[in-house]
Amino acid sequence: MALSMYQVTTPVFVRGLGVLATLLAKGQAHADATGVAHETMLAKRLAPDMLPLSRQVQIAADAAKFAVARLSGVDAPKFADTETTFAQLQERLANTVAYLESVTAAQLEGSETRSVTLSAGEFNPTFTGEGYLLQFALPNFYFHITTAYDLLRHQGVQIGKLDFLGPM
Amino acid sequence: MALSMYQVTTPVFVRGLGVLATLLAKGQAHADATGVAHETMLAKRLAPDMLPLSRQVQIAADAAKFAVARLSGVDAPKFADTETTFAQLQERLANTVAYLESVTAAQLEGSETRSVTLSAGEFNPTFTGEGYLLQFALPNFYFHITTAYDLLRHQGVQIGKLDFLGPM
Numbered sequence: 078m079a080l081s082m083y084q085v086t087t088p089v090f091v092r093g094l095g096v097l098a099t100l101l102a103k104g105q106a107h108a109d110a111t112g113v114a115h116e117t118m119l120a121k122r123l124a125p126d127m128l129p130l131s132r133q134v135q136i137a138a139d140a141a142k143f144a145v146a147r148l149s150g151v152d153a154p155k156f157a158d159t160e161t162t163f164a165q166l167q168e169r170l171a172n173t174v175a176y177l178e179s180v181t182a183a184q185l186e187g188s189e190t191r192s193v194t195l196s197a198g199e200f201n202p203t204f205t206g207e208g209y210l211l212q213f214a215l216p217n218f219y220f221h222i223t224t225a226y227d228l229l230r231h232q233g234v235q236i237g238k239l240d241f242l243g244p245m
Numbered sequence: 246m247a248l249s250m251y252q253v254t255t256p257v258f259v260r261g262l263g264v265l266a267t268l269l270a271k272g273q274a275h276a277d278a279t280g281v282a283h284e285t286m287l288a289k290r291l292a293p294d295m296l297p298l299s300r301q302v303q304i305a306a307d308a309a310k311f312a313v314a315r316l317s318g319v320d321a322p323k324f325a326d327t328e329t330t331f332a333q334l335q336e337r338l339a340n341t342v343a344y345l346e347s348v349t350a351a352q353l354e355g356s357e358t359r360s361v362t363l364s365a366g367e368f369n370p371t372f373t374g375e376g377y378l379l380q381f382a383l384p385n386f387y388f389h390i391t392t393a394y395d396l397l398r399h400q401g402v403q404i405g406k407l408d409f410l411g412p413m
Binding site: 212239 | 248252257295368381387398406409
């Protein structure tokens with residue numbers, strides 16, 4: 078075996094949330110430069126029944142937080158999803174990263190075989206830790222970061238693919 | 246160590262490309278039901294300087310193909326990026342999956358330490374296999390699948406988050 082569960086969780090999530098923080102900062106700067114109200118940018122959706130930019134950020138953060146919490150069993154802080162400004166969303170990301178970094182590699186050891194059951198209405202799958210991470214948590218995490226990127230690009234923010242892939 | 250390089254590549258990519266194939270099929274059905282020309286749907290972009298849906302599909306397939314090729318050293322088929330129809334894009338996905346499934350777990354063994362250098366204009370990072378997979382290949386793969394999803398949703402296709410996360 079080549080990779081630990083820690084390697085495929087914490088550094089990946091911390092990196093992705095850092096990318097998201099940078100994307101949001103560029104969005105805020107673009108809004109200020111072009112006179113777009115922050116609340117307008119954060120409320121933008123790609124379809125009427127999709128979630129707005131602010132929720133994409135909250136859910137990306139939670140995707141990382143819940144993944145590490147479920148795999149490690151270490152209680153995670155609760156956030157009320159009340160952020161309405163760029164500054165509050167940045168704080169949410171920072172608080173999430175602080176939690177992620179508080180969980181040690183040892184606390185994630187063996188989590189590939191841990192049983193994880195999700196509960197979302199009629200959707201209640203049970204996974205092994207490995208399946209949960211690779212089939213659910215990581216795609217879900219990247220879904221929300223990418224959709225945040227797409228929402229910013231759709232509003233004219235000057236970001237590019239390397240902003241998404243992050244500093245190498 | 247908990248996970249092999251194979252576990253974090255081939256099944257993940259095969260699953261993601263299967264999800265993308267299903268999303269595209271639903272897009273095609275929606276176009277037919279609403280009288281939207283297929284070429285119009287496939288040419289849609291979220292920003293004037295972003296790539297259209299058809300390219301998102303091609304690049305998602307290549308992200309998976311190049312990841313396995315670079316990590317395993319097994320030559321991959323070349324595709325000319327000439328697909329202009331849903332049927333041709335489905336064939337591209339199927340041909341990519343066939344290549345991915347032709348590479349064995351043994352051929353990926355040890356690839357976490359393999360040196361991978363990318364060459365894209367001025368962007369020429371060198372990674373370990375592990376860094377390449379986790380910091381570049383997987384985020385890049387999910388970026389293009391998610392953007393394809395977002396492009397379909399933006400055009401009114403009735404798909405939801407569970408279509409993206411795929412059958413569990």
